[in-house]
Amino acid sequence: MAKIVGLSGSPRPEGNTDILVKEALKAAAALGLETEFVTLAGKDIQPCRACYGCREEGAQGKCAIDDDLPAIFERLKGADGIIIGSPVYFLSVTAQLKALFDRGLVLRYGKGRVKSRPGVRGGPEFLLTGKVGGAIAVAGSNGQQLTSLDILKWMIFQNMLVVGNGVDVGTNVSARGKGEVLKDKTALFHARSTGVRVAETVKALQRQ
Ligand SMILES: Cc1cc2nc3c(=O)[nH]c(=O)nc-3n(C[C@H](O)[C@H](O)[C@H](O)COP(=O)(O)O)c2cc1C
Numbered sequence: 171m172a173k174i175v176g177l178s179g180s181p182r183p184e185g186n187t188d189i190l191v192k193e194a195l196k197a198a199a200a201l202g203l204e205t206e207f208v209t210l211a212g213k214d215i216q217p218c219r220a221c222y223g224c225r226e227e228g229a230q231g232k233c234a235i236d237d238d239l240p241a242i243f244e245r246l247k248g249a250d251g252i253i254i255g256s257p258v259y260f261l262s263v264t265a266q267l268k269a270l271f272d273r274g275l276v277l278r279y280g281k282g283r284v285k286s287r288p289g290v291r292g293g294p295e296f297l298l299t300g301k302v303g304g305a306i307a308v309a310g311s312n313g314q315q316l317t318s319l320d321i322l323k324w325m326i327f328q329n330m331l332v333v334g335n336g337v338d339v340g341t342n343v344s345a346r347g348k349g350e351v352l353k354d355k356t357a358l359f360h361a362r363s364t365g366v367r368v369a370e371t372v373k374a375l376q377r378q
Pocket of ligand 1: 180181182184185186187188256257258259260261262308309310311312313345346347348349
């Protein structure tokens with residue numbers, strides 16, 4: 171069965187991002203897909219140290235840093251679709267999610283370095299190639315689109331296929347207090363739309 175992983179980049183458990191990502195996953199599950207929620211809250215995620223160990227021949231997709239991130243990357247590698255949500259922090263993603271993004275360099279060298287190949291750069295050694303991605307961003311007031319675009323840019327750089335939710339580049343909504351987004355029916359609808367869009371695209375690709 172195809173699988174969608176929803177990743178929340180919020181350090182605040184059960185906050186607005188978690189709620190929206192789970193709502194998107196619920197919609198994907200209703201379409202018959204397996205889903206899994208993954209949070210960065212409380213996880214030890216260190217920033218990239220630029221050792222370039224992941225680019226060395228034989229590294230085979232292994233990062234030199236021993237923390238909670240490799241296990242999270244395993245979840246992403248096992249998914250057919252990935253929905254990433256972040257609270258807006260200074261018009262961008264959280265530090266935890268940015269650390270994951272930078273450490274994602276390792277996902278581009280999972281099968282060693284391919285020195286020459288005709289065609290587009292990034293093939294089977296890019297471990298997220300061809301997975302379907304969607305973005306969710308929630309802010310007190312501003313920066314949702316910029317944040318969704320940060321998420322989608324990372325996905326594009328990983329050779330993923332990105333989708334919106336029918337009305338925007340991602341689910342971009344406003345809420346500040348913990349859990350406040352539960353009162354916003356339109357926000358929850360847009361989150362479900364992201365879940366549906368990712369799930370339907372995964373299913374369409376599997377029919378190919
Ligand atoms: C460090 C920090 C920076 C923030 N920066 C912004 C911002 O740039 N724009 C904004 O509208 N809200 C900003 N917020 C508010 C959060 O985006 C908002 O409370 C969001 O709902 C939090 O999501 P969560 O409940 O999933 O943690 C910031 C909050 C924090 C803690």
